[in-house]
Amino acid sequence: MSDKKVETKEPHKSNTQEPLLEIRGLKKHFDVTEGWFKKKREYLRAVDGIDLKVYPGETLGIVGESGCGKSTTGNLIVRLLEATEGEIIFEGENLTELDGEKLRQKRKDIQMIFQDPFSSLNPRMRVFELIAEPLRTHQTHKGKALSERVYELMDVVGLSAEFAQRFPHEFSGGQRQRIGIARALALNPKLLVCDEPVSALDVSIQSQILNLLKRLQEQFNLTLVFIAHGLPAVKHISDRIAVMYLGKVVELTTREKLFANPMHPYTEGLLTAVPVPDPEVRDTRERVVLKGDIPSPVNPPSGCSFHTRCPFADEKCKQDTPAFEELKPDHFVACHYPLEGGKGTIQRS
């Protein structure tokens, strides 16, 4: 951390600060038992006990491959899914216990941006109606104030006001995502959960949307939970990054530490798996190609769930589940043999 850093506001740095959102022991199991008469019920452990804190003003990136539970986590935070176990505490209030009108009011503070801009907008509503919907739902604006607010929001996300009477299908993916962002911003939320907001977009458009989100975060003092399937997408926008694998967080630290010194072998695998857009290094660069497939979350491996693919796994990893511990300041890892000081070296603790 450079000194310059301390001068600029750095919300997440101080652990003394109250987190805006705190997740404790969160679990979501889906019943996937087939047939009525099976004695043993089968569960898909989409999220299997995670703890996270999100501090005001920061961006927490959540990264992982398919089946790791990152999207389920996002849906749990905005209460689109009910948690099986655990607590989601937002400004001191446990969201999992809220319902009815109280929950409806709370939703104003926590908004979501969806992955697919093609399916997340009702095809039969015009842009104006789409952006006005949250305002009408909570009756925050009416009449002239409503249309003023809608046009203001359109301006904020970089959509020309002339688009107001058009339908979503007339827009490209990037423009639709802007509409989605305007909707999410309409109620002045404190927390924005972005569920892979750029993965469905063209490369040249992705950075437009990322830049926009970053600008809006500063402008409106937003706290972001940014979910992505790969590290490149969260690289720019995140202050801290949580890496998930099979329903658990395996590593959580600042962006800098994660990229410079990943401690979990899975994180290292994820990092080096990203193709480097430079043909010069293609034969020389170090790379850890993780073997095998991602196991099914219905039947996760025993012990450390990563042991089936880990290059360093031994008997201990097969039997004991590693604890998620702060091995270094601000650096949480769940691994028996965390990597230390560069790639591929094992340090036994």
Added chain:
Amino acid sequence: MKDENQLLNVSNLQTHFFTENGTVPSVDGVSFQVNKGELVAIVGESGSGKSVTSLSIMGLVEDPGKIVGGDIMFEDKNLATYTNKQMRKIRGNDIAMIFQEPLTSLNPVFTIGNQLREAILQHQNVDKATAKKMSIDMLTQVGIPRADKVYNSFPHSLSGGMRQRVMIAMSLSCNPKLLIADEPTTALDVTIQAQILELMKDLVKKMDTAIILITHDLGVVAELVDRVIVMYAGQVVEQSDVFTLFKDPKHPYTKGLLDSTPKIQDLNEELISIKGTVPTPANMPEGCRFHPRCPHAMDHCISHEPQLETMENGREVRCWLFDEEVMEHERQKSGNEGTPQK
């Protein structure tokens, strides 16, 4: 002009889609060559026409679409004039294709082995037992563990990565001269993508199959290919060998694409984007198709369409910035302001 080494020569290919709302020129005068055993990437975003180009080569353009002009010379055969029946002999035998979504390209009601064996039996003159042996052999070669077990399983029981391996095995089973891979790793997770890329690299070394890789991911391109063709709005805008292209991109679009591709090792790079959106065929800009998004657009670009010009080392660029005459004119114009052009 004909090169001994040349496998495929696409010249001035035009594939149009005739929809209710008018004609959509998805591929508008595309020309390129592929040599034997060469790895070529066609790069572009959605709507660039890269996929339609590959489907045209395979003769798989679906109904409202039609090849309306140009030649596709494969060895000495012009595929553009081939009927569906003639194409069936070429497909799978000489040219094979792998698709983005491996689940939909495998028939769910037959076992992996059954489909692989059928593919071999159809194109090669061998008996069933040999075909089975060849299939299991192929599966082992693409890195599938317990290949004999997988041989008897159904597509849905395999993971996405495994299915893509099966597709690769199937497409390579008849030793095609050309393999077209349409976004083969896009639907896969990053760590699985890395596995498939490794596999493709290995296979390329072993076989002398030429590959056309269709992708939007410049990272994948840099890992794998020899030569790159960049497409934008139905046209080729730049063509170069991979090293030169990444070191010194000429076309502003290529440059923008490279800049907006995230580089994982560089933590503090700036996020650069190309402004605006990809034009739809209904509102294709006049002049250079990239000019509304181009940071270097000049007056000349708005009204004049550039041609694909050959530069040093066989490199090709479609941009007025590299036309001496136009640039001289522009310089003069900015020299004495106010002088109207023409």
Added chain:
Amino acid sequence: MSQQVTPEPIPEPPVEPTPESKRRLKKSSPITRWAKLLLKSKTGTVGLFIVLVVFIVGIFADQLAPFGVNEQNYANMLAPPSWAEGGTSEHFLGTDNLGRDILSRIIYGTTISLLVGIFSVVVAGVLGMAAGLFSGYYGGWLDTITMRLVDAFLSIPNILFILVILSVLNPGILTLIFAIGVTNWVIYARLIRGEVLSVKEREYVKAAKSIGTKNMTIIRRHILPNVFSTFIVISTLSVATTIILEASLSFLGMGVQPPDVSWGYMLADGRDYLATNWWLATFPGLAITITVLGIIFLGDWLRDVLDPRSQGR
């Protein structure tokens, strides 16, 4: 951490509308837009024309019919159409076995056929739509009960069920509409529920939920408009089957009661004479066919118009 220190995020120019979109912005009023869309579709125009004609005939039956419904011409029983061999100029479509003018009876029949066809579809549609929407959206016990009820209805032959209702209640037009309505709702419930199940999983419904939209509003604004095209398709086909169903019921003597007349009744009446006097059944049959075609054409067009993707073309 120079990420935080990076100067300014690159300012982005607002996305400019294309010339095409600017042109499109000068939106005409909905009515002229619909009219334009209607004229563009040939089948839509034909459909609307047919339906309009049928409606006008139905409303002004008294004024249009050359003879009364049951006015008999004993001198001209079973007369062929005027333009066929042996026809009389008085009766354009000939007469039936009691010497009644077929054209006049078709004109009078229009009113009742339309009433029965349309209103029983409305009854069935409203019931089925509501059942499908709520059971599909809320799921759980409501869904289980509704769907078992639907299964029960489907397991009893339609016509038998209607006959039971008709024999318990007094036969008549209102009873007929009610009977057909309460048996046909299951078709709507089933299909609409299926649609709702798929629509409610779409992300825009999730998006509405995450905003805090109330369930009823979600059903009204997000689910209903997106299952409406299915509804239109079933309804238009249903009008057709209902008119034919009414014909069968009339044939069994449980439908329209004389002195009223409907196309179905005429069709049933004329069946005995099909081999010898073809015009008795053919013309009411034609009337049914043309009307049903018109309604289907109109329905198809309506479905397209309601889809925003078809606009601006």
